[in-house]
Amino acid sequence: xxxxxxxxxxxxVARSANVSTATxxxxxxxxxxxxxxxxxxxxxxxxxxGYTLNQAARSxxxxxxxxxxxxxxxxxxxxxxxxLDAVEREATNRGYGVLVANLFNxxxxxxxxxxxMLSNRADGLLLLDGSLDLSSxxxxxxxxxxxxLVVACEExxxxxxxxxxxxxxSAAERATRHLIDLGHRRVAHxxxxxxxxxxxxxxxxxxxxxxxxxxxxxxxxxxRGNFDMESGFAAAAHFMSLSERPTAVFAxxxxxxxxxxxxxxxxxxxxxxxxxxxxxDDLGVAAxxxxxxxxxxxxxxxxxxxxxxxxxDILEDAxxxxxxxxxxLNSELIVRxxxxxxxxxxxx
Amino acid sequence: xxxxxxxxxxxxVARSANVSTATxxxxxxxxxxxxxxxxxxxxxxxxxxGYTLNQAARSxxxxxxxxxxxxxxxxxxxxxxxxLDAVEREATNRGYGVLVANLFNxxxxxxxxxxxMLSNRADGLLLLDGSLDLSSxxxxxxxxxxxxLVVACEExxxxxxxxxxxxxxSAAERATRHLIDLGHRRVAHxxxxxxxxxxxxxxxxxxxxxxxxxxxxxxxxxxRGNFDMESGFAAAAHFMSLSERPTAVFAxxxxxxxxxxxxxxxxxxxxxxxxxxxxxDDLGVAAxxxxxxxxxxxxxxxxxxxxxxxxxDILEDAxxxxxxxxxxLNSELIVRxxxxxxxxxxxx
DNA sequence: CGCTGTAGTGCAATCGATTACACACAATTG
DNA sequence: CAATTGTGTGTAATCGATTGCACTACAGCG
Numbered sequence: 001x002x003x004x005x006x007x008x009x010x011x012x013v014a015r016s017a018n019v020s021t022a023t024x025x026x027x028x029x030x031x032x033x034x035x036x037x038x039x040x041x042x043x044x045x046x047x048x049x050g051y052t053l054n055q056a057a058r059s060x061x062x063x064x065x066x067x068x069x070x071x072x073x074x075x076x077x078x079x080x081x082x083x084l085d086a087v088e089r090e091a092t093n094r095g096y097g098v099l100v101a102n103l104f105n106x107x108x109x110x111x112x113x114x115x116x117m118l119s120n121r122a123d124g125l126l127l128l129d130g131s132l133d134l135s136s137x138x139x140x141x142x143x144x145x146x147x148x149l150v151v152a153c154e155e156x157x158x159x160x161x162x163x164x165x166x167x168x169x170s171a172a173e174r175a176t177r178h179l180i181d182l183g184h185r186r187v188a189h190x191x192x193x194x195x196x197x198x199x200x201x202x203x204x205x206x207x208x209x210x211x212x213x214x215x216x217x218x219x220x221x222x223x224r225g226n227f228d229m230e231s232g233f234a235a236a237a238h239f240m241s242l243s244e245r246p247t248a249v250f251a252x253x254x255x256x257x258x259x260x261x262x263x264x265x266x267x268x269x270x271x272x273x274x275x276x277x278x279x280x281d282d283l284g285v286a287a288x289x290x291x292x293x294x295x296x297x298x299x300x301x302x303x304x305x306x307x308x309x310x311x312x313d314i315l316e317d318a319x320x321x322x323x324x325x326x327x328x329l330n331s332e333l334i335v336r337x338x339x340x341x342x343x344x345x346x347x348x
Numbered sequence: 349x350x351x352x353x354x355x356x357x358x359x360x361v362a363r364s365a366n367v368s369t370a371t372x373x374x375x376x377x378x379x380x381x382x383x384x385x386x387x388x389x390x391x392x393x394x395x396x397x398g399y400t401l402n403q404a405a406r407s408x409x410x411x412x413x414x415x416x417x418x419x420x421x422x423x424x425x426x427x428x429x430x431x432l433d434a435v436e437r438e439a440t441n442r443g444y445g446v447l448v449a450n451l452f453n454x455x456x457x458x459x460x461x462x463x464x465m466l467s468n469r470a471d472g473l474l475l476l477d478g479s480l481d482l483s484s485x486x487x488x489x490x491x492x493x494x495x496x497l498v499v500a501c502e503e504x505x506x507x508x509x510x511x512x513x514x515x516x517x518s519a520a521e522r523a524t525r526h527l528i529d530l531g532h533r534r535v536a537h538x539x540x541x542x543x544x545x546x547x548x549x550x551x552x553x554x555x556x557x558x559x560x561x562x563x564x565x566x567x568x569x570x571x572r573g574n575f576d577m578e579s580g581f582a583a584a585a586h587f588m589s590l591s592e593r594p595t596a597v598f599a600x601x602x603x604x605x606x607x608x609x610x611x612x613x614x615x616x617x618x619x620x621x622x623x624x625x626x627x628x629d630d631l632g633v634a635a636x637x638x639x640x641x642x643x644x645x646x647x648x649x650x651x652x653x654x655x656x657x658x659x660x661d662i663l664e665d666a667x668x669x670x671x672x673x674x675x676x677l678n679s680e681l682i683v684r685x686x687x688x689x690x691x692x693x694x695x696x
Numbered sequence: 697c698g699c700t701g702t703a704g705t706g707c708a709a710t711c712g713a714t715t716a717c718a719c720a721c722a723a724t725t726g
Numbered sequence: 727c728a729a730t731t732g733t734g735t736g737t738a739a740t741c742g743a744t745t746g747c748a749c750t751a752c753a754g755c756g
Binding site for chain 1: 404432447450
């Protein structure tokens with residue numbers, strides 16, 4: 001057989017098919033420009049030589065890596081890993097690779113992203129973290145760098161970046177109203193991380209729902225949280241120390257809701273007997289928690305897919321002058337067993 | 349300022365520093381080979397021009413992508429996303445990018461990996477999935493392809509591949525013994541997916557522990573499972589249909605354990621009052637489940653880190669003739685509240 | 697002084713694909 | 727029939743960095 005000690009190149013294919021390298025290249029990337037018979041010869045030669053494209057060479061010439069960079073605050077977070085999953089699917093379908101950058105505890109996140117993008121390793125950036133410095137992102141996005149960027153899940157205010165997210169404010173309002181509709185009047189909110197835009201919107205939704213029911217926002221019923229179980233767990237201790245305790249809590253996300261319930265359990269309280277709890281996200285575990293968690297389901301798969309679609313559309317359409325795009329997806333109330341009518345409560 | 353309409357290249361830097369491109373390149377990759385003063389001039393020129401390396405060009409020349417490919421069965425699975433997290437950390441520290449390939453439901457997984465690897469997009473493959481076809485992997489690993497490969501978490505029997513995993517068999521044995529030590533004599537096992545090596549080892553550990561306590565393996569106490577919550581949930585229904593019910597279950601992983609408990613709850617049974625349950629993995633949610641889950645903790649972060657280390661070590665040491673490496677990490681029993689002494693049970 | 701060794705640098709080839717341009721030939725048109 | 731258009735292919739430049747080889751200058755040595 002062929003005595004190819006090295007990876008076969010397009011040259012080898014050309015030789016084997018008795019055509020020029022230009023023809024081989026064209027047969028690969030624009031088959032319609034090559035005659036039927038030549039195409040067949042090239043295909044056969046590729047088979048015989050076992051040729052595979054050298055992506056580095058193509059990238060160098062075309063200034064395109066066929067790769068997107070997904071930057072996320074924390075891969076371990078089940079919410080983000082679902083998104084990543086959807087993004088990877090869509091990207092793969094469209095022939096793109098997915099490079100991941102975990103920003104959690106990273107030293108200079110913006111710098112890292114910049115290095116990645118400017119070194120031609122990725123063609124576009126999908127940012128799932130709203131906490132980055134606006135000005136360094138703008139440096140990236142504006143000429144001469146002109147990095148294609150889509151922000152998903154989170155949002156960067158006043159940035160004009162393309163964005164895909166869910167209706168956090170209105171969903172939070174609906175979540176809160178769900179509790180109110182069940183008769184609860186003392187409704188607390190377990191906050192997301194300070195400074196986080198999503199957390200801010202969910203708080204805003206909560207804040208908006210209360211007065212509509214004639215209720216007031218009470219500062220001591222805004223529990224500090226951080227989107228993770230530990231912070232929810234800690235908030236439960238705070239809850240216990242309150243003289244006048246809420247009968248329902250709207251948690252900024254499922255993880256913190258679960259942490260909170262876990263903390264409550266330590267103190268002998270049970271959900272929904274002693275307290276109603278609604279979360280946000282509908283993580284996989286929400287349906288199987290004890291009790292199954294009422295929550296606002298975010299369409300994670302859709303969100304990830306649309307974000308990837310948007311970014312790749314931008315990449316493949318060099319003339320994207322259609323202005324900033326913004327897609328808002330709707331969340332859905334999933335009622336399970338962690339919320340109950342107030343009158344149904346046995347006294348604690 | 350500089351009227352650079354295009355990304356500055358090493359040529360621009362060379363011109364600005366008044367040296368040759370060769371010198372600039374050396375200043376970047378082997379600074380000790382360049383004089384102090386030149387080095388300073390180059391640094392300054394890089395600053396002035398805003399130069400960033402074109403990774404594609406370097407890859408082409410050096411036949412190195414500075415990237416590893418991580419292939420996993422399902423990113424959404426919290427276990428794998430933790431591993432991915434650790435891998436990403438380690439890779440980043442060592443200057444490598446991480447490309448992810450989600451194999452879940454993928455059409456031709458082996459083919460996809462091969463395409464990735466042979467197209468010079470990644471230098472090495474970190475495989476977190478043991479279900480791939482051995483022969484296609486061997487094609488990849490053996491000359492002339494010679495793709496550096498490390499298998500982690502799972503294992504591919506008789507493959508001779510480098511492997512990092514945990515002591516599944518002995519850990520499963522300890523888990524089972526924990527239940528036995530608590531006085532349980534009717535101990536069931538919620539299986540992992542059929543054909544999965546890890547699941548097989550955990551079953552083997554379970555099978556080994558029983559006779560040591562004078563117990564027999566009962567076929568009807570081996571519940572079908574699939575490492576996910578849904579399968580655990582379904583297994584609970586099967587459990588309920590049993591005439592003689594076990595008093596304790598060792599689940600092949602936490603997810604299925606949670607699904608099982610969730611199913612049990614639907615039937616009015618409570619853990620640990622009616623049944624003791626031990627899981628495997630110690631997912632984040634295990635500590636905050638109701639009840640907090642007793643489980644075998646796998647050192648996920650360590651495992652991910654070591655796997656990445658091993659792979660990158662191999663990549664950077666071309667002469668790795670030291671034979672197949674195999675690292676086995678120990679799992680740790682974490683006792684929480686889902687397991688209880690048999691005598692302490694109130695009758696169901 | 698002449699010889700050798702070494703540090704520092706430059707020249708130019710190279711990695712493997714893409715693509716602008718040129719060209720040959722066939723088909724179509726006025 | 728000449729001119730024009732179109733189709734299919736080849737030649738060679740190009741992308742941007744790395745690196746083998748050659749060279750200079752100077753230090754150390756006998």
